Amino acid sequence: MPTRRDLLAAVGAAATAGAAGCVQVGSPDVAPSAAGAAGNATEDGTTEQRSGSATETEVYRSTIQSVVGVLNYGRNGPQGSGSGFVAGDGYIVTNQHVVAGATEVKLRFRGNVWRDAEILGTDAYSDLAVLRAEDRPEEATPLSWVDTEPEPPVGTPVMAIGSPYGFSGSASTGIVSGVDRVLSAPNNFTVADSVQTDAALNPGNSGGPIVTYDGDVVAVAARGGGDNIGFGVSAALSKRVVPALAASGEYDHSFMGVRLIEVSPTIAEAYDLDDVGGVLIVEVIEGGPADGTLRGTDGETTVDGVSVPTGGDVVVGVGGRDVEVQADLSNYLALETSPGDEVEFAVLRDGSETTVSFELGERPEPNL
Template structure:
């Protein structure tokens, strides 16, 4: 029974080299095994307040700019106030995937009925329904998806405007380790559940079940379980600072390590998904290894930092720029073999590169398809600059 609740699992390395599972938290179940979830708790008797407790009387547009000016300038909320403020903006998402049904979460993005959730919640769904806090359910359609960041936008049509209470997007770059946050969602189909915790770390790399690496991810100890996927991670000013997406666990249930896609990534990608249905990610086209002490010794590097290029993808931006891949194979002390002789990337546009995450975060935050970048590399013992024009990352949904 417990195994049936685990949707997608991939094995990755975590702190102290322990093996764990990244569990993507859509609660999938067989209709014959689990009864239908309850429709949600009773609607609260409160006004929809802006962050800091100010009643919301202003018209909100599809973009969040006017709301972003609120946030940290307003009053810090208690957990009780935060829940009352946000509860009616969080929805339950029910999906049909073949013979199985699934439950995830999402939050209202704008007054046009757009809802932000995770890509893996609606991936391959033949039917998507949205249930509001008062139990009313509506059919939804998928507007746009981005598997590379696990973000999706769905839209509820023909819903009364008073049900649409968008949450403001905060600035995730202002988050600090130790800051209090709260998650609201539908774990195991339990509608409108809230948990709280802190920001455990920032800038994590999350490997998805599809094999993609999502950079710049927020780590939190706020309890996240199957069914929480797509729900908001909120700061204490009522702003969405992340979209809950995964946990690291050996059992498939929460073990103190949860992950959320940062709100600044949402700000960049969601408007494009609404307009175009997909997001064009800038792409360099290299694979390799982060330089550790052993690799640095083999390469004769003074410092154990940088990204060793092992392979260069054909027709990629890296190949067109002349980035060099590995040419000979060596065996490391753990018995694994790698190709060396390729470029070691130590900076991108003057920003130091310690590992691949630094490259991916920079591209995600600051660059678009067609932009030029300058890579500083160590090649055959010499430091040199290489100019590259970023191409579009191949779309896995379109590639054969």
């Protein structure tokens, strides 16, 4: 059976015809645009399709049946809405914050088809949730996750599909404009390996898919920023968390038990470091996994008028990989480890590099 990617490639390889006038995006009567980003203008004014590349309309048509609106009902009625999409063996992926506090969830499939949904699992630390729809429409087939080895690079064209402000079936386009972003999560933790995009993400887009032009999900839309900055939970992290939520209702995140900050120029000067890189352990939580192994700061000094904490370990490597910024450490823990794993850390301590190791714990329950 041909995959969604095969169908897009086949359609993209064919010539497209121009259409005059105004049409509604996603309308069944819409013809692919001859002026789409996937076409090249020729000298006689016609459009030559790039081989193997799909237009925006073709990407939209190939994925929209699998995208849903998500309505969150509480004890006092509707209390929020968002988006989602079909994945895996037919479950629905969305954001945790879209269904938080729900006593009932309803899904709106393409064609104004409504279904009740059951919440299978939620995870605040990745802001992901998995639902199961009753009697899912047959045409709502699962979307595939993008190949994450390697992940799509910055500049990859993408489309965000969802229900911003309740307008179902809306699409916006852009590119992957950043990777390896670290976003805030409950309890002062972070969501690692987040994807940045300039595709418009507005209230209601949360939980919807951000797809490549092959129709594969590169991220789960999570939040809009402003000035063309939005973020999504990466396919790499989603592929670890979502199956666990579908199977058991929860996901266990690795936990070091430390507070840390990135090494800045002033910290590098205070610690007499040759390079600005690594993360400084500010505090080791008593009784936590790193207690007795890593050292937190115990003093302070002033550099160029800035107070700098001193005495702590500077982590410059984990699992045999360099740590230059916080994202390097966060992404490794999120994508390569699980609670109970013994992990080796390279640290700068008292002016020299040493190696320590300890067993990772499990993040405590979030305060929501």
